[in-house]
Amino acid sequence: MATTAASLEVNNLRFNAEAAAWDSNQKHVESVEKAYDAIKRYVPAFADGSSKNLDVLEIGCGTGLLSFKLAPHVRSLVGVDTADGMISAFNQKVAALPNPEKANLAAVNVVVQEADDVHVQGAAAALATRRGESGHDAPYRFDLIVSHLTLHHIPSMPAILATLFQCLKPGGRIALTDYEDYGPEAIAFHPASKRPGVERHGLKKEEIEMIIDGTGFNEVKVEKAFVLNKEVEAEGGKPVREMDFPFLICLGQRS
Numbered sequence: 001m002a003t004t005a006a007s008l009e010v011n012n013l014r015f016n017a018e019a020a021a022w023d024s025n026q027k028h029v030e031s032v033e034k035a036y037d038a039i040k041r042y043v044p045a046f047a048d049g050s051s052k053n054l055d056v057l058e059i060g061c062g063t064g065l066l067s068f069k070l071a072p073h074v075r076s077l078v079g080v081d082t083a084d085g086m087i088s089a090f091n092q093k094v095a096a097l098p099n100p101e102k103a104n105l106a107a108v109n110v111v112v113q114e115a116d117d118v119h120v121q122g123a124a125a126a127l128a129t130r131r132g133e134s135g136h137d138a139p140y141r142f143d144l145i146v147s148h149l150t151l152h153h154i155p156s157m158p159a160i161l162a163t164l165f166q167c168l169k170p171g172g173r174i175a176l177t178d179y180e181d182y183g184p185e186a187i188a189f190h191p192a193s194k195r196p197g198v199e200r201h202g203l204k205k206e207e208i209e210m211i212i213d214g215t216g217f218n219e220v221k222v223e224k225a226f227v228l229n230k231e232v233e234a235e236g237g238k239p240v241r242e243m244d245f246p247f248l249i250c251l252g253q254r255s
């Protein structure tokens, strides 16, 4: 689809340009810390101490801000991102670890459209080999899928949710965080210069709940998980000001 390809190109240009300085933006760091806290509160494996058994897939991993927080608490993490600049920044951070060859996380530059995607399968297989697992019957599937601040860039919510469902093991869960479209004010989350490539100005609670439910997930819950306060630009006669943006966590389990 022409629109999809165009927005992907716009996004990739933007995120490639922002990748090197991404982690030094304190709002990026703060929003990821809040997403990480929400995941720990809402995903049962973090509460019951079994998170070390989780194989995690992260959609829109970027430079790995969330990935590197989660990785020490899970068995493996495969991140995917469409911007190669973000993946390069992620890989530099892996290379800077004390034992990069033993890292339990990896990232691939791909638009995931099917569970058997070769890049995702390759990364999952490489991590499995690294931890000494042999004879695994491919294809690899995941226990948990996370994604922070990325769904608003993805053209079709039903299509990505259907793909994520297929990527899960039976019993696997999604825990996806993004800002809420709580009304016309939500558009201010992005300055006008960053709006091209934004497919929707946040997630509409009831709409995303219905899509997750319609995909076949059980235990569907979409809740306001945290608030991010950030400065927004002057626009429409309003001055530069601080606004509180609610963030939703979207939960569901594959039976």
Ligand SMILES: C[S@@+](CC[C@H](N)C(=O)[O-])C[C@H]1O[C@@H](n2cnc3c(N)ncnc32)[C@H](O)[C@@H]1O
Binding pocket: 011, 012, 015, 028, 032, 059, 060, 061, 062, 063, 064, 065, 066, 080, 081, 082, 083, 086, 110, 111, 112, 147, 148, 149, 150, 153, 154
């Ligand atoms: C706002 S950034 C968030 C990055 C990271 N999750 C964080 O919070 O630091 C959105 C990311 O989603 C990526 N992205 C956009 N569309 C995507 C898609 N269809 N699949 C995977 N990643 C995508 C972008 O390249 C970008 O790195």
